[in-house]
Each structure stands twice: as C-alpha cells, then as structure tokens.
Amino acid sequence: MQQLPLDIELHSDATFANFVEGENQLLLQKLDSICQGDNDFIYIYSEKGHGRSHLLQALTHAFSEQNPDKLIAYLPLDNSMLHPQMLDGLVAFDCVSLDGVDEVIGELEWQTAIFNLYNQLKEQGKSLLITGLLAPSQMKIELQDLKSRLSAMFIYNIKPLNDEEKRILLQKKAQERGLELGTDVAQYLLARQQRDLPTLLEILDKLDQASLQAKRKLTIPFIKEVLDL
CATH class of the missing domain: 3.40.50.300 (P-loop containing nucleotide triphosphate hydrolases)
Known part of the structure; x- marks a missing residue:
C-alpha cells in the first residue's frame, strides 16, 4: 500500500472481522x-x-x-x-x-x-x-x-444496530481491551445509558480506565460506582 505524505494513521483494529454487520x-x-x-x-x-x-x-x-x-x-x-x-x-x-x-x-x-x-x-x-x-x-x-x-x-x-447487536459490539470492544464484559453487565449498560454507539464506546473507555486503576473486574456494582448510577 502506497502512503501519501500525510500524518494519516489507520487503526489496526479496523477490520471486517470485528465489525458487527447487523443488517448491512x-x-x-x-x-x-x-x-x-x-x-x-x-x-x-x-x-x-x-x-x-x-x-x-x-x-x-x-x-x-x-x-x-x-x-x-x-x-x-x-x-x-x-x-x-x-x-x-x-x-x-x-x-x-x-x-x-x-x-x-x-x-x-x-x-x-x-x-x-x-x-x-x-x-x-x-x-x-x-x-x-x-x-x-x-x-x-x-x-x-x-x-x-x-x-x-x-x-x-448504513442501518443502525439493534440492542442485541450493540451488546455484541460492546463485548467485542471490551475483549479487544482485555476486559471481560459479561452479557448481564452489557445488558445493564444498554438499559441505563444512552444507546448511541459513540456514547456507549466512550463509557466503555471510562470503565476500562477505572478497571485498570482499581484493578477490579467489570461487575454491575463496580459500574454503578464508576458511573454514579
């Protein structure tokens, strides 16, 4: 692949394999x-x-x-x-x-x-x-x-993902970060937060940082504490 003389960086995790296709x-x-x-x-x-x-x-x-x-x-x-x-x-x-x-x-x-x-x-x-x-x-x-x-x-x-597909996406993104996001925890997030993907991924970033600092797993009680729910 020839590169243009610009500071353009491709994300290594941007692959077809980790794209939740939904109805697309x-x-x-x-x-x-x-x-x-x-x-x-x-x-x-x-x-x-x-x-x-x-x-x-x-x-x-x-x-x-x-x-x-x-x-x-x-x-x-x-x-x-x-x-x-x-x-x-x-x-x-x-x-x-x-x-x-x-x-x-x-x-x-x-x-x-x-x-x-x-x-x-x-x-x-x-x-x-x-x-x-x-x-x-x-x-x-x-x-x-x-x-x-x-x-x-x-x-x-592009057709938006439904809630089940968003759950799958959240769990995939968590796994890429080395986090274990159980189905019940992911469903809890979807039920209590805005469901647009940018907001959900921003929340996941916040939880990732909090988990690293506290050295705790992503559980519902921990998420309640971090997000003040």
Whole structure:
C-alpha cells in the first residue's frame, strides 16, 4: 500500500472481522468484492458512530493484504493538512476512499477536485468510495455535475444496530481491551445509558480506565460506582 505524505494513521483494529454487520450484509459483500478484484463506485452515508470510517479502513487493510501489487489510498477529509490539489495524483491508485465528504463539500475547489477524480477513476475502470453524513441528494453542492455523479454511485445508508447487536459490539470492544464484559453487565449498560454507539464506546473507555486503576473486574456494582448510577 502506497502512503501519501500525510500524518494519516489507520487503526489496526479496523477490520471486517470485528465489525458487527447487523443488517448491512449487502454493503460488506460489495466491499469484499472490491478486495476480490471488482471495480465499483460506492457512496456510504450514516450518522456518526455507525462505522463509516471503520469500514473504509478495514477495506484499506484487506485490499492491501489481498492485492499487494495494487495501490489503495485512504483520505480522512477532516485532516487539516489535506487540500484539493492532493486529489490530482490519485488516479494512479486502483482504489480511492474519501472519508467524510461533508467536511469539504461546501467548497467549490473541493467539488471540482472530486468531480475530476471521479471522472478519471471511472475512465480507467478503478474504484472510488466516498462517505458522508448525508445522501448526495440531501447535500448542498454547487457543482451540479458532481451531484449527478455522486447520485449515480451505489448509494448505501448504513442501518443502525439493534440492542442485541450493540451488546455484541460492546463485548467485542471490551475483549479487544482485555476486559471481560459479561452479557448481564452489557445488558445493564444498554438499559441505563444512552444507546448511541459513540456514547456507549466512550463509557466503555471510562470503565476500562477505572478497571485498570482499581484493578477490579467489570461487575454491575463496580459500574454503578464508576458511573454514579
């Protein structure tokens, strides 16, 4: 995998294996087909915390491992070091992922750069993935040709996890931290906290730190004490 001269770090734990797919099997199949050699143009949107960045980084890891002779680029568009001109050379890559297009889509220069990249990759039969908070039809895009191109991509809205799937995710994330989070404890958290994933993962981080400091396991009494429940 060729790296761009930027301070962009991929999370090593961003893999398809530790992504709880829920009802998003079709999207996972589409991403896997790219790793297998298919070319595709995919636009993924959802609220924050539903796994957009995780999936693009997982794709980057898997694509690189399965296609060592090909190039893939991952660009988180919230990186302040990025500028539109950096997209000019990305046509040399076999697969390009632009993560968080809503961060830059309000600027005409960025719109033009993304439009040009789209056309170049399409002409060469390569792959482009873009993520955002909103569907293309809901975004304010001055360059209508770009809006038309984005709308022509395979558009997928990530479906949120149900409570059972969130429990499984919490237990997976706890296990990655070396914590044992029993099913009853995970269910207790879901019953008494906000159920959006960013909040739940933030709570898990807090419990992880508290557990290390107190050298105690994650039990319901300990969680009550830490979270003042």
